[in-house]
Amino acid sequence: MSSEISVRVENLSKCYHIYDRPGDRLKQFIVPRLRRHAGSGPRQYFREFWALKDVSLEVKKGETVGIIGRNGSGKSTLLQMICGTLNPTRGQVQTTGRVAALLELGSGFNPEFTGRENIHLNAAILGLSPNEIDASFDDIAAFADIGDFLEQPVKTYSSGMVVRLAFAVQAMINPDILVVDEALAVGDEKFQRKCFARLEELKANGTSILFVSHSAPSIIELCDRALLLDHGTRVIYASPKHAVRAYQKIIYAPPEDHQRLVEEYLTADCVEGTHDGSDATNSDLEPAKLDFATFDPGLVPETTTSYPSQGAEIDSISILDLAGQVVNILLADNIYMFQVTGRFQRDFSDVYFGTHIRSVSGVEISGQRHPADGHYIENVRAGSTFKIVYSFRMSLLPGVYFVGGGIWSANEPNCAHRIIDAMMFRVAASEKQSSFGYVSLATQPPKLEMLCRP
Missing domain, CATH: 3.40.50.300 (P-loop containing nucleotide triphosphate hydrolases)
Structure with a gap:
């Protein structure tokens, strides 16, 4: 080889x-x-x-x-x-x-042995001599950072402590x-x-x-x-x-x-x-x-959660482009619209609407409310239907995101209706990406000035 x-x-x-x-x-x-x-x-x-x-x-x-x-x-x-x-x-x-592996949580650990004993055992299995183990022990213990638990049996560890110790052993011996x-x-x-x-x-x-x-x-x-x-x-x-x-x-x-x-x-x-x-x-x-089309029928969330209807019901949540077409593959910097439709089943007062975007891990990244905070739609009659459109510029970085929305009344203890992860969309990757995180705030490429000193 x-x-x-x-x-x-x-x-x-x-x-x-x-x-x-x-x-x-x-x-x-x-x-x-x-x-x-x-x-x-x-x-x-x-x-x-x-x-x-x-x-x-x-x-x-x-x-x-x-x-x-x-x-x-x-x-x-x-x-x-x-x-x-x-x-x-x-x-x-x-x-x-030398091959070191972190395959399954706690694999290779004896649950009856202390953390210290398992460090010596695993390092020996990986081929380290007693002198090499002693030389690496402090680095391993410091990386794991589990304190006094190092002297306790591994069976008393949490899952996080087990992976700390396991990774420390495998990664600190320089495989x-x-x-x-x-x-x-x-x-x-x-x-x-x-x-x-x-x-x-x-x-x-x-x-x-x-x-x-x-x-x-x-x-x-x-x-x-x-x-x-x-x-x-x-x-x-x-x-x-x-x-x-x-x-x-x-x-x-x-x-x-x-x-x-x-x-x-x-x-x-x-x-x-x-x-x-x-x-x-x-x-x-x-x-x-x-290249993705503007709509991918496979983008259907498996985590959709619809709250019980309490006087109102959301029929659909979708994303439209400027031509009015339903899309779920979005391009950075383009303008789109969230469209939410539904109906009221009874009279309400002081109503407001909201929609939100969540990451794959469930972090609420952004959202919009109508009317603005502190303002409400005073009276809504039973049988009324609604269509509310939120316009936005796509500033999210490439990835998959989830959309939900709801209807609330300032005079009601519970929401009239709410859907979590009603739909999902993907922001397509661009060839050149200079931002990171979830959102791109850049309006133009960074400018660098080099100041030369004598």
């Missing part, structure tokens, strides 16, 4: 035998042997399930590779075989140097290859930032990182390349932006379009020759195939 490659995976596959009944497992163990002795043909009592099918990739030294895909796509199976904790059915894995499988999602925001800073430090020192996450921004920000898996098959191995875009388009596609999209990306992956692990950042897929 080339000295520049730290991980090479060639045609890796993993097959599991699925038994419908417990007795079938015993039959599979005994009956085929008896049939062979009797000269009869073979018979199997299981179904094959291929968790991974002929996956190939290469990871260079100092490179960070993100692995994305829906639950059950084979991400964890791939990582376990790279780490050597799972044997492949066929294919091979080659790694260079050649670090594998992280979604474990950081357990930690608090402050600790997650600390972990990402450590990952950047390891990367700068030449550590190769394999990183599984469902967070598209984390994949794009942290990784050099990304591997998209679907039902155990490699779909695309390309730049993070292209892989994430393909992933989002596939997961939000209607069921009847899913396989067609996967086949298109598989074909493009082969045509671009990325099976050898080379980057596909030039034009990994033709832009015309990746």
Whole structure:
């Protein structure tokens, strides 16, 4: 294997035998042997399930590779075989140097041992000598930052404390290859930032990182390349932006379009020759195939919550462009309108309307109210219908967002009607992005003046 490659995976596959009944497992163990002795043909009592099918990739030294895909796509199976904790059915894995892995919460910890004892145990398993463990112990303990719990059994730890200790052990011993499988999602925001800073430090020192996450921004920000898996098959191995875009388009596609999209990306992956692990950042897929239409029927939230109607009811919440067309793929800086329609079932006084935008994590990013704060619509009659339009300029950064709305009365203890996550939309990525966070406040590119001093 080339000295520049730290991980090479060639045609890796993993097959599991699925038994419908417990007795079938015993039959599979005994009956085929008896049939062979009797000269009869073979018979199997299981179904094959291929968790991974002929996956190939290469990871260079100092490179960070993100692995994305829906639950059950084979991400964890791939990582376990790279780490050597799972044997492949066929294919091979080659790694260079010390491999450290954070696969499952608390895996490798003895719950009866203290944190200190587990540090020594895990470091020894990773190949460190007693002297190396002693030299690294203070750094590990300081990074974990769990205080006096270091001397307590791990079974008394919270999930956050377990992941703190586990990550500290794996990341502070300076591995050649670090594998992280979604474990950081357990930690608090402050600790997650600390972990990402450590990952950047390891990367700068030449550590190769394999990183599984469902967070598209984390994949794009942290990784050099990304591997998209679907039902155990490699779909695309390309730049993070292209892989994430393909992933989002596939997961939000209607069921009847899913396989067609996967086949298109598989074909493009082969045509671009990325099976050898080379980057596909030039034009990994033709832009015309990746550009979203203005409306994606697959963008339907699974978290819609409608409050009980208490005298009013919202019929629909939608986004319109300036031509009056319903859209859910939005472009930065364009003007759109939220349109909310409904009806009142009884008389109300002092009524006001509101709509809001939330992030994937549920953070309320922005909202509008009508009339303005402190003002109300004095009287509304039963049987009245309404259509309220909120105009806005799209200043959100690329990503997926959720829209909800409601009707309230200043004289009522409960809302007349409210819907959370009534619809979702995506802000399409632009080629050049200089802002970060949720909202772009820039009105023009930054200007730099260099003051030269004598």
